[in-house]
Amino acid sequence: MDDTALLEALREVDPATTEGIARGLGADPDAVDERLSELESIDRVERDGDEWRIAGDSRLDSSVEHMADRLGSEGERR
Structure with missing residues (x-):
């Protein structure tokens, strides 16, 4: 089973249940x-x-968080 397709189906199917994902992929729910x-x-x-x-x-x-801290400290220096 292609993980990329599986993860894409997980993002697109609502609700992202095993059965819904399997239906979207046309795959066996047990395999999914x-x-x-x-x-x-x-x-x-x-x-x-x-x-x-x-x-x-x-x-x-x-x-x-690290980037936000850096941006915050740079903004304080200006």
Whole structure:
């Protein structure tokens, strides 16, 4: 199963349930659930009840915070 297509379907399907994603891909729901579970184990996606979503990347969060701090300190110097 192509992860790019799977993740794109996850973004587009509402609600992003296993069945909805599988229907959007024309794939077997069991295969979709298995792959999403594998992606969850490596922190690429998260399950919220019956729905899936792309996992947040804490590295990106800290990068954004760092950039905001830098912009704030540069603005104070002006």
